[in-house]
Amino acid sequence: MNILFRADASLAIGSGHVMRCLTLAHVLATAGAKVSFACRALPGNALDLIADQGFVVHALPAVYPGEVAEVDIEAALDWQADIDALRAVLSAQAQFDWVVVDHYGLDAHWQQAARQYAQCIAVVDDLANRGHAADLLLDQNLSALHADYTRLLPNHARALLGPRYALLRPAYRGGATMVSPVARRVVVSFGGVDAGGETFKAMDALADLPDLEVDFVAGAANPAWAGLVQKAEGKPQWRLHRHVADFASLMRQADLFVGAGGGTSWERAALGLPTLCIAVAPNQVANAEHMAAAGAQLYLGEAGQVTVAGLREAIRLLAGNHGLRRSLSQRSGQLVDGLGAQRVAAALLAQGLRLRPATQDDARLLHEGRNAESVRRWSLQTAPIPWDRHLAWLAASLLNPDRRLLVAEASDGPVGVLRYDHTGAGRAEVSIYLLVGREGLGWARAMLQRGDQHIKQYWPDLLAIDAIVRPDNLASLGLFRQAGYVQADCHFVRHLEADPTSC
Known part of the structure; x- marks a missing residue:
């Protein structure tokens, strides 16, 4: 692509x-x-x-x-x-x-x-x-x-x-870090530019808190670098960074963070880093308020409303309250799992997703995929399938005119498997599973969409597609609802219509 x-x-x-x-x-x-x-x-x-x-x-x-x-x-x-x-x-x-x-x-x-x-x-x-x-x-x-x-x-x-x-980025996966009982280290960052000079405000606030080690990340494009260097002179507990190659590692070493409400909000949340947030642009306000309401950070307001004295007291409060820092860490860590970029990429790459008929050469791929714990756990039959029985099933499936077995492939390899069984009277039943490593990223939705298009062409008489889902499989229940299937208990029906134009 x-x-x-x-x-x-x-x-x-x-x-x-x-x-x-x-x-x-x-x-x-x-x-x-x-x-x-x-x-x-x-x-x-x-x-x-x-x-x-x-x-x-x-x-x-x-x-x-x-x-x-x-x-x-x-x-x-x-x-x-x-x-x-x-x-x-x-x-x-x-x-x-x-x-x-x-x-x-x-x-x-x-x-x-x-x-x-x-x-x-x-x-x-x-x-x-x-x-x-x-x-x-x-x-x-x-x-x-x-x-x-x-x-x-x-x-x-x-x-x-x-x-x-x-x-x-991948560096922000892995869950929240441990919250130390005593706060010793602070990271301050207001983005790559900080046109409003909030880093200076944070320096003034932290100047009266000498027990805290502070890493100020000013950003390579910060126009006030010389002034920041001058203000940091004579403070051995302060470190001023113009560029940090591994920002995630620096954040993992910190006990609290002072910064803006932009994209770094999610990096901090993924690491469970207790945060004092200041909005430096109007578009940051709503999200900062929602995160504070969710107990994921302390929001101090828009930059023009935050004084040096107010910021100093907020830092002192958060640094001295282990229970509050632990609560913020837990709540923020629940918001983000670090796989968002993979989900968005899958939504884009799904345009190039293709389905091809399975062959005997796919025997090992299908066997390992079907026997993966993540697949067996939600199957109607949860026991592992022996190799010899799988080979016999695959051979029979490939010869069965009322079965269509399909492998979904993206640009970087196989994604999952679809099976359609024609049950007569213009109906078919669908079964779907994703291969290991493809779960939870949105590929299944794209597979069902492509499957609808494929199976209507393969069986032109088809009027509806049925799906049977276990009642405790919440992910699959949601998948079929989103894909346009109508639910009756754990039975779903997709009534086929003309193909919509979509990406």
Whole structure:
């Protein structure tokens, strides 16, 4: 698959949009996708960073006709000028399977125009404040609701909402870290730019707390670096970092965190790191409030409302209260499992998912897949299947005209198995399982969608598909509901209609 990301970083915008796109890009590239970026060469851009991570990056102009020299984080761009700039850097034959746009200034007009380059459009959003002409939307915030996007998305579009889809790097998996009874170490980070100078405020607050060791992560694009260095002089318990290669390890060593309400919120949550959050942009407020209401962090308010004295007292309170830090760690760690990027990647890669008939050469794959504990646990027959019995079953299945056995494959290999049994009177029964390592990422939904399309062509007389699910298999119950099956007890029926156009 060929995927283009459109995102910007600058002194005003910050680096969060590009950083979360890079996280997703690495997962897609590992799965075999060809990934490239298009970004404006604004002051504080991330063009070199993207290139250093191995991706092709197309530089768009810093200033478009009629535009001021700097671009505000939420300012609407001249979408036609942006499309024209994109056309100028792409080859005339450029075509992508997906264009992924992470930019508050680009809306449905740009997305519709971008279809000249891609079959499908995906949007990363946090604001729910503008219309989209997209096939897939991601809002990873805890505050995201389907009702927020109902009137902003086409009917066919799929919305991935909530921290289940938080775009986190692999370093943030593994669960919450242990909460020390005594807080000794603090990490302070307000993003790659910190245009508002909140790091200075944190320094002033921590200057009167000499018992705490502090790591200040200022970010490579921070324009006030010299001032920060000067303020840290004479404080041996302070460490000032311009770039941290392994931010996750630094965070795992900390007892509490002081920082902004952007994408780092989910990194902290995945590690269960007790946090004092300050919103440095309006789009961070709703999510910060929801996380605080869920008991996952302490939210101090928007940056302009937080004083040095107030921040100092909040740090002193959290550092001195082991029970509170432990509660925040437990609650935040429950929100995120670290697999969000894999789930979003699966939703994109599902467009290229293909089904093929199983063959005798798949015997070992099918046997190991069916006998995996994660599959047997939810099967109607939970006992392991012996090899000789499996071979006999497979041989009979391949010869049975009323059975269709299919292997689902993505660009990086097999995903799962579908079986359809024609039961007569225009009906068939479906059975599905995922291979080890593919569970919980959303592949099953894509398999059922492709299976519907395939089986209607293979058996044109088919009117409905049945599915039998164990009553305690909540994941499968939810899967079939989402796939359009109608439930009666543990029996599902999918009435087949004309194929919808979707990505």
